[in-house]
Amino acid sequence: NFRANSLFVLPSNVHLAESEFAAPTFIELIPILMSTTGAFVALAVSIVAQRAFVTSTSGNRLYCFFTKRWFFDQVLNDFLVRPFLRFGYEVSFVILDKGAIEILGPYGISYTLRQLAHMMSQLQSGFVYHYVFAMLLGTTLFVTCLCMWEFRYICWVDYRLCFILIVSSFCMEPSVRGSTGGGLPSVARQATGEAVM
Numbered sequence: 001n002f003r004a005n006s007l008f009v010l011p012s013n014v015h016l017a018e019s020e021f022a023a024p025t026f027i028e029l030i031p032i033l034m035s036t037t038g039a040f041v042a043l044a045v046s047i048v049a050q051r052a053f054v055t056s057t058s059g060n061r062l063y064c065f066f067t068k069r070w071f072f073d074q075v076l077n078d079f080l081v082r083p084f085l086r087f088g089y090e091v092s093f094v095i096l097d098k099g100a101i102e103i104l105g106p107y108g109i110s111y112t113l114r115q116l117a118h119m120m121s122q123l124q125s126g127f128v129y130h131y132v133f134a135m136l137l138g139t140t141l142f143v144t145c146l147c148m149w150e151f152r153y154i155c156w157v158d159y160r161l162c163f164i165l166i167v168s169s170f171c172m173e174p175s176v177r178g179s180t181g182g183g184l185p186s187v188a189r190q191a192t193g194e195a196v197m
Helices: 010-017 026-049 048-056 057-065 069-106 104-124 129-147 151-157 159-171 186-192
Strands: none
Touching: 048 151, 057 069, 069 104, 129 159
16 A cells, blocks of 8 residues: 555545545436436437427527527627737737837838938038037047046046047148138039139
8 A cells, every 4th residue: 555645635624535425426416417318308309399490480599599609609709809809900010010119110210310310411511610619529528428437437448548539639630621711612612603712
């Protein structure tokens, strides 16, 4: 008797473990009796009274009611399945996939880059002092960020390179300007008809 105690049940729970033996035998046989009776009734109705069920309106309604499984499928489709399908299409597909993901994804990135490129092209004026101002502003922001950085990251920054960057930004010689004033290059001045000195 090796496995006699493998499924141990506390003595206080014995009535739950052995409750199947507590009911009378007649109650245990009710499902078998009802199944057998239903099978015989269905056989008798389908053989003997089939024509009566098909021709009478009440029998036809009853037949339709039981054939359609009490219209559970119709109720489930109308009130549960279709709203969930509509919700899944409108929210998950239209709003999320075609909406937010495409706007934040490929279409949004390309649109943002186009707008940014257009804004940057509007900033180009052709005047050298505007470009110098932009470089000085960038250098100032770079140095400010370096100085305000937390102390533990300072070991990663080489201040000699920062100094070389700042000095080189001041000492850079401008390229051939081609104009003596007004900010337009010589090619642009020739196109507008002004004399080049």
